[in-house]
Amino acid sequence: MACIKAGVTGVTFHDLRGTAVTRLAIAGAAVPEIATITGHKLKEVGSILDAHYMSRDRALGQAAIRKLEENHSPK
Structure with a gap:
């Protein structure tokens, strides 16, 4: 219903929710976040x-x- 209202097909x-999980992870968000x-x-x-x-995304690594x-770099 939300996708239809937004015109997403x-x-x-x-x-979309799963994609949000992966994009947030790439952005550096922690699992609880x-x-x-x-x-x-x-x-x-x-x-x-x-x-x-996760295992396929080079950006996460x-x-x-x-x-x-x-x-952890020396100061």
């Missing part, structure tokens, strides 16, 4: 990322390395 509300926004349970967020995205370097 070819995907379901749940498709993602769950708060999307309304998923923590395990569901983890499952979505594991099954559909690069973001993790960037965070590590920023937070």
